[in-house]
Amino acid sequence: MALIGYVRVSTEDQATFSQLDELKAAGCGVIFEEKASGASRSRPELAKAVAHMQRGDILVVARIDRLARSLSHLLEVIERVEAVGAHFKSLRDPIDTSTPQGKFALQVLGAAAELERALIRERTKAGLRAAKARGRVGGNPALKRRDPEAIAQLSAIRDRQYMADLLASTAAWLPKVRALRPANSWGKVAKSLGRLGSPDRPWTADRLSRAVRRLVAEGLAEPALIEPALRKPPKEDILLVIAGIKGADPNLSLRAIAARLEEMRIRAPRGGPSWSASSVKALLDRAERAGLVTPTQKVRRNQKRINKG
Incomplete structure (x- = not known):
């Protein structure tokens, strides 16, 4: 089990010293630092922290507001943490999802978040009805004018x-x-x-x-x-490629030809990225039988076998 810390400040001018001190005192060995507004859900460092976590690890923050500014966002992040079998803990709040009490507190927050969303929906609908009754049409006037700044x-x-x-x-x-x-x-x-x-x-x-x-x-x-996906040409094309490599340099070994095929990102017969010498030899023999390898090349290969013998 590892304690993974996360700290956040809203602007570049703010310092994270106090949060760092608390997390280090709590035993966090790895700490991710973020400089982002609490209203923004785009948190690259938070994503890295969650991606770094393994089963049993605990994501630790000094206060809940350092992780999220709304209940819905908080629950969303905790759900991502729990999806990898990890837990969440806030040092200054009664939330530690590795304990029964912490899980209960989280359930209470979840119910409150659902109530908050329902109230927002009702207020929005009531506002739209009132505006419609007064003859007001919704929409952004700047966008309707195709204002470049509003569009940006x-x-x-x-x-x-x-x-x-x-x-x-x-x-x-x-x-x-x-x-x-x-x-x-x-x-x-x-x-x-x-x-x-x-x-x-x-x-x-x-x-x-x-x-x-x-x-x-x-x-x-x-x-x-x-990177580009590995290519798997038809078998006839592979024979032509191997014959071409061998024709360009008849002295190439089977392993050298395999390395060339891997550099060309051509899949092996079984679909993988790595070629074996035996696969190259089998296809080279087929190329010889098909007449794609010249007799001179074949003689050289036989001579090499004799010399090795």
């Missing part, structure tokens, strides 16, 4: 929300992407994921590729995931 602000808000939604679901689908990429195409990986981590709609190749590339750009996923 809306785009930034949507981008932050996209990133927040992405971070909230990565624990569900990113491990499977790591297991399948880049050996498989985006289409195959998306089909394998189905609705995993995206219950509203199934994954598509484009949407999955965009999501993984965004995580890579934010430093939350490995660049190797977006």
Whole structure:
């Protein structure tokens, strides 16, 4: 079990010293520091902290407001932590999900959050009804005028929300992407994921590729995931490739040819990225029988076998 600390301040000018001291005193060996507004759910360092956690670990904060500013966001983060079998603890609040009392406190907060959401919905509906009765039409006047600044602000808000939604679901689908990429195409990986981590709609190749590339750009996923998928040409094409490599340098060993094929990112017969000398030899023999390797090359190979004997 490891204690993973998380600290946050709202601006670059603020210091995290007091929070760091509390977390270190509590025994946190690894601490992630964030400089972000509490109203923003786009928290790259928080995502890294959750991704770092393993079963039995505890995410520790000095106060709840350092983790989230709303109950719904707090519960969302704790749900992500518990999804990996870990726990959450706030040093100054009665919340420690590794204990029965902490779990009870969390249930009380969950009920309060649901009540809060219901009240907000009712107030919103009442406000819209009152505005409609007075003849007011909803909408942003600046957006209706196609004001560039308003459009840019809306785009930034949507981008932050996209990133927040992405971070909230990565624990569900990113491990499977790591297991399948880049050996498989985006289409195959998306089909394998189905609705995993995206219950509203199934994954598509484009949407999955965009999501993984965004995580890579934010430093939350490995660049190797977006490398081109390995190619598996038809068997006849593989024979031509092997014959071409051998023809360019008849003295190449089987292992050297295997290394060339791996550099070209061509899949082995069984679909993996690594080639064995035996697989190369079997295909090279087929290429010889098909007449793709010249007799001169074949004689040289036989001469080498004689010399070794």
